[in-house]
Amino acid sequence: xxxxxxxxxxxxxxxxxxxxxxxxxxxxxxxxxxxxxxxxxxxxxxxxxxxxxxxxxxxxxxxxxxxxxxxxxxxxxxxxxxxxxxxxxxxxxxxxxxxxxxxxxxxxxxxxxxxxxxxxxxxxxxxxxxxxxxxxxxxxxxxxxxxxxxxxxxxxxxxxxxxxxxxxxxxxxxxxxxxxxxxxxxxxxxxxxxxxxxxxxxxxxxxxxxxxxxxxxxxxxxxxxxxxxxxxxxxxxxxxxxxxxxxxxxxxxxxxxxxxxxxxxxxxxxxxxxxxxxxxxxxxxxxxxxxxxxxxxxxxxxxxxxxxxxxxxxxxxxxxxxxxxxxxxxxxxxxxxxxxxxxxxxxxxxxxxxxxxxxxxxxxxxxxxxxxxxxxxxxxxxxxxxxxxxxxxxxxxxxxxxxxxxxxxxxxxxxxxxxxxxxxxxxxxxxxxxxxxxxxxxxxxxxxxxxxxx
Numbered sequence: 053x054x055x056x057x058x059x060x061x062x063x064x065x066x067x068x069x070x071x072x073x074x075x076x077x078x079x080x081x082x083x084x085x086x087x088x089x090x091x092x093x094x095x096x097x098x099x100x101x102x103x104x105x106x107x108x109x110x111x112x113x114x115x116x117x118x119x120x121x122x123x124x125x126x127x128x129x130x131x132x133x134x135x136x137x138x139x140x141x142x143x144x145x146x147x148x149x150x151x152x153x154x155x156x157x158x159x160x161x162x163x164x165x166x167x168x169x170x171x172x173x174x175x176x177x178x179x180x181x182x183x184x185x186x187x188x189x190x191x192x193x194x195x196x197x198x199x200x201x202x203x204x205x206x207x208x209x210x211x212x213x214x215x216x217x218x219x220x221x222x223x224x225x226x227x228x229x230x231x232x233x234x235x236x237x238x239x240x241x242x243x244x245x246x247x248x249x250x251x252x253x254x255x256x257x258x259x260x261x262x263x264x265x266x267x268x269x270x271x272x273x274x275x276x277x278x279x280x281x282x283x284x285x286x287x288x289x290x291x292x293x294x295x296x297x298x299x300x301x302x303x304x305x306x307x308x309x310x311x312x313x314x315x316x317x318x319x320x321x322x323x324x325x326x327x328x329x330x331x332x333x334x335x336x337x338x339x340x341x342x343x344x345x346x347x348x349x350x351x352x353x354x355x356x357x358x359x360x361x362x363x364x365x366x367x368x369x370x371x372x373x374x375x376x377x378x379x380x381x382x383x384x385x386x387x388x389x390x391x392x393x394x395x396x397x398x399x400x401x402x403x404x405x406x407x408x409x410x411x412x413x414x415x416x417x418x419x420x421x422x423x424x425x426x427x428x429x430x431x432x433x434x435x436x437x438x439x440x441x442x443x444x445x446x447x448x449x450x451x452x453x454x455x456x457x458x459x460x461x462x463x464x465x466x467x468x469x470x471x472x473x474x475x476x477x478x479x480x481x482x483x484x485x486x487x488x489x490x491x492x493x494x495x496x497x498x499x500x501x502x503x504x505x506x
């Protein structure tokens with residue numbers, strides 16, 4: 053089993069579900085040599101299906117691998133080594149859903165369980181950066197690639213693996229469309245073309261930059277951050293095979309086209325499925341968002357491998373975290389409900405939970421931003437302190453009792469009519485009459501209303 057594919061470990065044929073695979077194994081591989089299963093596994097764990105698990109020696113039903121191994125040792129005197137790993141990743145299918153046998157979480161799709169189950173087997177960690185791995189083989193690869201312990205590693209093929217090698221291979225061999233954003237627009241990374249319609253951007257890149265140099269996609273301001281790519285209508289450029297997600301694409305390129313993709317290294321790309329710009333759905337999990345900004349922030353959270361020890365903020369790359377740690381943390385985080393500031397996210401979260409859970413309503417007009425337990429208390433405060441009135445005209449002038457729909461309307465009326473403001477602050481005089489105004493906007497409105505015929 054690989055990513056969203058279900059493959060036979062002996063003949064590598066693909067099947068739609070485990071039930072068909074189990075029938076194939078019984079019919080075609082009941083007496084096959086088990087060494088073939090471990091031929092490509094190296095030091096990695098072998099994926100096995102334990103749906104309907106039984107002991108072959110006595111036909112007794114088993115719930116999981118641990119129960120099976122205990123049974124084999126106790127009842128059949130098999131030499132089981134309980135102080136070593138069993139070397140397998142167990143998968144279980146129940147009612148067309150996938151069950152993690154270790155924490156009992158249920159997943160609708162195989163690929164989600166495939167990502168999750170590895171967290172129960174991260175037994176090897178790098179002493180320098182703390183990154184964890186499933187196997188010692190993967191840890192050694194990490195040491196070679198990121199040079200944690202060796203200052204000068206010379207690759208066998210004559211060149212060391214660059215941090216962006218995986219990303220460059222994917223851009224070269226697939227229709228993943230690189231882009232960057234500015235406000236509400238999607239920008240071409242190769243020229244100055246920008247649009248708010250992702251479909252137009254894909255057409256532009258496909259027609260104007262069809263054979264682009266992948267190196268130029270990593271524009272200067274990107275730094276060491278991940279490049280954003282649109283994977284709508286994702287295809288392999290080498291065989292034109294349609295592909296649903298990045299996991300399937302990397303496996304396809306590595307196994308079917310022998311591309312040198314490193315499975316233990318970062319992909320170096322942030323995948324988005326922009327479609328026509330009307331739906332903002334995460335490509336990694338089922339979450340959906342109201343706009344692209346929210347989706348971008350969420351997608352980055354799937355790739356936060358570095359965490360600041362001081363404030364707990366996560367980052368995609370180590371260089372981004374190092375840059376963050378150089379900034380002082382004192383009073384960096386503000387409470388959105390009052391004027392309090394904090395040095396860490398944890399302190400702010402504790403403050404919000406203890407101080408604001410019972411007072412959700414805030415007055416936005418007072419400097420100290422007082423809060424109230426319910427709307428009626430805030431409404432009473434607005435009426436007593438800020439002359440708030442119910443109905444269409446809510447704000448009353450204290451001098452002439454004239455009412456206004458907005459607080460700013462009352463404020464400017466008092467400044468213009470009653471001179472309850474220094475004349476020096478009325479910086480926008482009307483050239484047709486003696487009146488003056490606090491802003492250009494109010495002056496323009498006055499001219500349009502009173503002097504439109506001039």
